[in-house]
Amino acid sequence: MVGEGEKWCPDCSLVKPISDFVRNSSQSSGRSAYCKPCHNARGKASKEKVGGSRTYHLQRRYGITAVEADAMLADQGGLCAICAKAPAAHVDHDHDSGAVRSLLCFNCNGGLGQFKDDPALLRVAARYVESDHAGQLVGPPPGQQWWPTD
Numbered sequence: 001m002v003g004e005g006e007k008w009c010p011d012c013s014l015v016k017p018i019s020d021f022v023r024n025s026s027q028s029s030g031r032s033a034y035c036k037p038c039h040n041a042r043g044k045a046s047k048e049k050v051g052g053s054r055t056y057h058l059q060r061r062y063g064i065t066a067v068e069a070d071a072m073l074a075d076q077g078g079l080c081a082i083c084a085k086a087p088a089a090h091v092d093h094d095h096d097s098g099a100v101r102s103l104l105c106f107n108c109n110g111g112l113g114q115f116k117d118d119p120a121l122l123r124v125a126a127r128y129v130e131s132d133h134a135g136q137l138v139g140p141p142p143g144q145q146w147w148p149t150d
Contacts, residue, residue, distance in 0.1 A: 007020075020036055021039075054066045058091070062100050072102065081101075081103060095117060
């Protein structure tokens with residue numbers, strides 16, 4: 001019999017304290033149907049069914065398998081698709097379509113993110129850096145702006 005502050009787990013068929021169940025706001029009770037050990041075992045089984053934790057994460061987030069990511073990494077020689085200097089450890093994807101582009105290093109991936117994947121803004125930043133390297137950082141060329149106009 002299930003008492004106050006207790007819940008029955010259908011996997012292990014035990015009545016346990018409600019605190020032994022994972023919080024889940026989508027359930028009317030506010031707790032998962034399964035106790036924590038059963039919940040964890042189910043999660044682990046789900047990940048193993050698709051080929052492990054790495055594939056589970058890559059498929060869920062980017063729609064690719066670990067085998068596909070490893071093939072991309074081999075095609076890139078293990079290096080970032082932008083700088084070709086640092087190890088490629090991050091999946092780069094188009095935030096609008098979700099399409100995977102390539103693998104990048106931490107810095108290049110973060111840089112694209114900081115510029116919101118906006119090619120026009122990246123071109124402006126490149127012009128800015130190029131003008132500084134040329135010792136001419138005084139402003140945009142005559143009749144032009146540094147920033148894109150939309």
